[in-house]
Amino acid sequence: MTLEPKTLVKLVKESLKIKGIDFEREINSFGQIDAVKRRIEGKRFKIQEHIKGLVYSFLSSQRVWKKLVPHLNKIDCIFYFYTPEKLINADPEKLIEKIREIKCGNRSIGRQIRALSSNIKILKKYNSVIEMKISEIYKYHNNDIIKSQNIVEDLVNQLTNPKSDCKLKQMGNALIMEYFKNIGVRSMKPDTHLLRICGMKRLGILESVEDENTNKLNLLMKAQKEFIGFVIKISENVPIDVIYYDNLFWLFGAKGYGEICSKDPNCKYCLISNHCNYMG
Numbered sequence: 001m002t003l004e005p006k007t008l009v010k011l012v013k014e015s016l017k018i019k020g021i022d023f024e025r026e027i028n029s030f031g032q033i034d035a036v037k038r039r040i041e042g043k044r045f046k047i048q049e050h051i052k053g054l055v056y057s058f059l060s061s062q063r064v065w066k067k068l069v070p071h072l073n074k075i076d077c078i079f080y081f082y083t084p085e086k087l088i089n090a091d092p093e094k095l096i097e098k099i100r101e102i103k104c105g106n107r108s109i110g111r112q113i114r115a116l117s118s119n120i121k122i123l124k125k126y127n128s129v130i131e132m133k134i135s136e137i138y139k140y141h142n143n144d145i146i147k148s149q150n151i152v153e154d155l156v157n158q159l160t161n162p163k164s165d166c167k168l169k170q171m172g173n174a175l176i177m178e179y180f181k182n183i184g185v186r187s188m189k190p191d192t193h194l195l196r197i198c199g200m201k202r203l204g205i206l207e208s209v210e211d212e213n214t215n216k217l218n219l220l221m222k223a224q225k226e227f228i229g230f231v232i233k234i235s236e237n238v239p240i241d242v243i244y245y246d247n248l249f250w251l252f253g254a255k256g257y258g259e260i261c262s263k264d265p266n267c268k269y270c271l272i273s274n275h276c277n278y279m280g
């Protein structure tokens with residue numbers, strides 16, 4: 001990749017525009033930038049917002065998000081607007097049935113919803129610890145991005161490590177990071193799509209990423225730090241723009257949105273093709 005980061009981003013935006021994608025509107029509609037702004041203002045997130053973030057993260061797994069968007073109000077209703085007591089006592093089989101009725105399930109939906117009650121109990125028990133850790137991340141976000149990233153890593157580790165008391169069920173590293181973005185933690189979600197687009201086989205932003213299917217925490221965190229390094233080169237507002245560029249590159253590939261740098265890329269719509277490492 002020989003392009004300057006600013007030029008690369010400009011071309012991604014122009015490619016999306018050519019496909020008629022209003023990326024600013026789409027990014028705003030995801031609400032993740034708004035969540036980071038609230039964190040920067042020092043706001044804390046309620047337990048309902050944590051549960052909503054976790055449920056959205058579950059539902060986004062192996063699903064085309066665009067197809068879920070028209071159903072989000074119904075989903076909020078099915079999950080009792082994320083009231084913890086109601087969900088802890090709810091019959092998971094009925095919730096699964098209702099989600100399947102509106103065709104918003106996925107291959108893991110049964111396991112995910114059966115794990116919900118236990119996950120909510122953990123979130124309730126550890127809510128103040130999680131919130132305190134997140135506020136620590138924001139203490140460092142301007143002057144020591146790597147230090148704050150180490151706190152993110154520590155928190156991901158605690159929530160995913162089978163030996164930890166606060167391990168969340170059915171949540172791997174990438175889903176935890178999606179949940180984090182939903183509750184305003186400034187982090188990129190290093191999932192298969194982002195790793196594929198930004199890794200060495202395509203745009204070459206993430207030099208450590210050869211294998212887009214990795215789920216190892218140390219490699220994902222390395223990718224995150226590289227992504228933040230990329231954002232630092234083009235932004236004066238890094239905490240917000242980490243999410244902004246995460247969302248932008250995701251739109252560039254996502255089904256129902258850009259569908260340009262997707263698994264089988266549509267390089268004919270891409271203005272970066274002369275500078276990309278993709279070999280076909």
Ligand code: SF4
Binds near residue numbers: 203261265274
């Ligand atoms: S793989 Fe194709 S669509 Fe993706 S960045 Fe490269 S040229 Fe563009």
